[in-house]
Amino acid sequence: MKYIDEFRNKSLIKKLGDKINAxxxxxKINLMEVCGTHTQNFFRFGLDELLxxxxxxxxxxxxxxxxxxxxxxxxxxxxxxxxxxxxxTFGDMLRLPGSRSTLEKAGAEFGNVRMVYSAQDALxxxxxxxxxxxxxxxxxxxxxxxxxxxSVMQAQKGxxxxxxxxxxxxxxxxxxxxxxxxxxxxxxxxxxxxxxSAIIGSRPYEFIPKxxxxxxxxxxxEPLDILEGIYLLLRQIAEKKPVVANQxxxxxxxxxxxxxxxxxxxxxxVSDTCWRGLGKxxxxxxxxxxxxxxxxxxxxxxxxxxxxxxxxxxxxxxxRCADVLKGxxxxxxxxxxxxxxxxxxxxxxCMISVEGACNAYYKYR
Amino acid sequence: MIPxxxxxxxLSQVLQGETMCLAIxxxxxxxxxxxxxxxxxxxxxxxxxxxxxxxxxxxxxxxHAGFAIQKIDPKKAKDTLRLIxxxx
Numbered sequence: 001m002k003y004i005d006e007f008r009n010k011s012l013i014k015k016l017g018d019k020i021n022a023x024x025x026x027x028k029i030n031l032m033e034v035c036g037t038h039t040q041n042f043f044r045f046g047l048d049e050l051l052x053x054x055x056x057x058x059x060x061x062x063x064x065x066x067x068x069x070x071x072x073x074x075x076x077x078x079x080x081x082x083x084x085x086x087x088x089t090f091g092d093m094l095r096l097p098g099s100r101s102t103l104e105k106a107g108a109e110f111g112n113v114r115m116v117y118s119a120q121d122a123l124x125x126x127x128x129x130x131x132x133x134x135x136x137x138x139x140x141x142x143x144x145x146x147x148x149x150x151s152v153m154q155a156q157k158g159x160x161x162x163x164x165x166x167x168x169x170x171x172x173x174x175x176x177x178x179x180x181x182x183x184x185x186x187x188x189x190x191x192x193x194x195x196x197s198a199i200i201g202s203r204p205y206e207f208i209p210k211x212x213x214x215x216x217x218x219x220x221x222e223p224l225d226i227l228e229g230i231y232l233l234l235r236q237i238a239e240k241k242p243v244v245a246n247q248x249x250x251x252x253x254x255x256x257x258x259x260x261x262x263x264x265x266x267x268x269x270v271s272d273t274c275w276r277g278l279g280k281x282x283x284x285x286x287x288x289x290x291x292x293x294x295x296x297x298x299x300x301x302x303x304x305x306x307x308x309x310x311x312x313x314x315x316x317x318x319x320r321c322a323d324v325l326k327g328x329x330x331x332x333x334x335x336x337x338x339x340x341x342x343x344x345x346x347x348x349x350c351m352i353s354v355e356g357a358c359n360a361y362y363k364y365r
Numbered sequence: 366m367i368p369x370x371x372x373x374x375x376l377s378q379v380l381q382g383e384t385m386c387l388a389i390x391x392x393x394x395x396x397x398x399x400x401x402x403x404x405x406x407x408x409x410x411x412x413x414x415x416x417x418x419x420x421x422x423x424x425x426x427x428x429h430a431g432f433a434i435q436k437i438d439p440k441k442a443k444d445t446l447r448l449i450x451x452x453x
Contacts, residue, residue: 002405003425003437012449019452037387089382090430118431120413138387140430147432195388198427198435228449250442251427251435258441259415260434 003250007222008045015048016227017065023234029055030186031143031233032179032327034172035061035193036355037221043364045223051230058185058327059357061175062193062224063142064090066325066349066356072168073098078303079135080106080113086129088122089137091115095352119151124162125156127196135297138167143195146260149267152288152295154212164297167287170273172196173204174284180212185327189233190216191226194248201256205244215242218252249275267292277322278348319348324357331358338362388429390437393422408447 003078022265033039039059042048051057061067069364074098080103082085085347090159094104094115112132116122138148148169155163172193179185192205195217208216215236219229229247236242246252263288273285319341331337331350341347343359350356389412391403401414403426413432414420426433 001393001439001442003442006442006446012446016449016452071447118413120431143429146416146434147413147430150413150432195427195429195434224446224449226443229451247445250438250445257416257435259418263416361378 003224007173007220009224011221013045013047013050013227016224016231017047018154020050020055020227020231020234022053023238024052025234027054029188029237030058030233031055031061031189031191031230032058032185032187033219033226034060034062034176035196036066036353036360037189037195037359038062038191038193038226039124039357039360040355041221041223042226043360045226046364047223047226048365049149049208055230055234057191057230058187059324059329059362060179060190060273061278061325061359062141062172062196062349063353063355063357064144064170065090065353066137066321067170067277068093068168068273068278068349070098072166073103073208074100075298075303076103076135076137076166077101077106079301080110080296083110083113084133084325086125086134087113088116088125089136089187089287090114091116092243092353093137093139093356095346095348097347097352112333119148122163122165123151123154123158123160126160126345127158131164132320133162135164135166135249135303137152138165138169141170141172141193141196142199143193145268146257146264149263152267152292155295155351156292163295163298165288165295166297167268168273169268169286170275171270171286173200173207174281175275176205177207178278178281178284179198179326180208182326186271187214187327188237189214189242191229191233192216192218192244192365194218194220194251197246197252197256199257199260202244202246202252202254209242209244210241213242214255215245215246218248220248220251234275257302275325277325321348321350321358324350331361332365334358388434389425390425391428391432391433393420393426395422396420401426401433404434406419 126134126268266288270288323329346352395402401420426435
């Protein structure tokens with residue numbers, strides 16, 4: 001088994017589609033897929049065509065690029081303007097707009113922005129460029145956070161003095177809590193992100209049935225995973241027994257990855273943070289602990305961004321990514337969608353990121 | 366080397382850093398201390414395995430941003446497929 005084709009079996013996909021149609025209650029059901037990879041694969045495999053019209057899948061805020069704030073990009077650009085620095089970023093952050101520019105443009109102008117695949121690359125590049133200061137843009141959720149934490153620990157152990165981290169790591173369960181408080185959304189349940197759950201396990205979602213009486217299901221990313229996740233969620237709704245279900249048992253267990261979480265909590269502490277579109281959410285971010293502050297570029301070299309004096313560029317005023325990220329509208333309800341805004345000329349983060357809901361709608365619908 | 370299928374293209378995008386968030390199943394070929402050589406399709410990479418104790422060659426792991434983050438349980442994968450088959 002290679003864990004790919006087996007979970008793309010056409011006859012089983014069709015069978016699950018039929019079972020979902022038979023099981024779905026007659027009223028309208030709103031399910032949120034929190035993770036951007038669920039959004040992408042749901043449309044990429046055409047699964048939307050298998051669901052009954054009364055079951056809506058609403059995209060959530062689980063796209064790290066989409067929820068990074070304009071201020072974060074502004075500050076990263078300021079670092080990139082300094083010729084003593086090399087700024088390292090995951091690829092899909094490059095085109096994300098700050099208030100005025102992008103890292104891609106800053107890179108073209110100043111030549112010191114580079115795309116990397118892993119926080120490990122930052123260690124390697126810091127050793128290769130001892131005269132430069134290397135800044136790694138650490139964005140992502142619980143899946144990425146331990147990879148950054150381990151790299152910070154390695155930097156400390158290796159006494160690297162020219163490597164710094166600019167962190168905007170975020171936590172998923174507090175964002176789900178924030179969305180459940182929003183009465184406009186009227187969510188019936190969540191598909192929980194499989195690879196965030198691979199780290200945190202199933203316990204952090206228990207507040208969802210306990211406090212809000214809603215069901216949720218930890219779900220994998222292949223077509224059969226997504227459909228079974230939806231099926232299990234609809235069964236909870238039909239039986240009126242909300243729980244934390246786990247469809248993705250081959251990767252996720254109750255405990256998650258305890259070693260990864262230990263590494264994470266050794267390096268980071270929980271803090272309030274700002275999400276693009278959602279605003280400030282208490283205890284939804286991670287910042288470096290005091291013992292690692294020598295690696296925290298925001299502490300060592302804080303940069304003042306006068307955001308009030310820098311209005312966003314004109315087109316993005318009409319951009320409704322904020323409402324898309326909250327699940328209040330579907331991408332095609334934005335006036336810019338498919339007109340001024342496309343993957344070739346993206347105006348907002350949800351179109352820029354391949355994990356973004358607008359990007360998925362554009363490509364596959 | 367041009368990856369053949371769509372998932373291989375997607376995989377190669379992930380491994381080149383074009384997208385950050387996707388994580389994929391890869392097979393452990395060889396373990397070298399804190400790193401392992403992993404493969405998926407015709408693509409081979411070295412990934413950090415410090416987050417997972419007790420890995421062996423032949424195990425499948427979920428790889429995210431240069432790290433193996435979780436081991437895949439083959440028995441539970443079969444259970445999932447069996448359960449889907451048994452839904453009636």
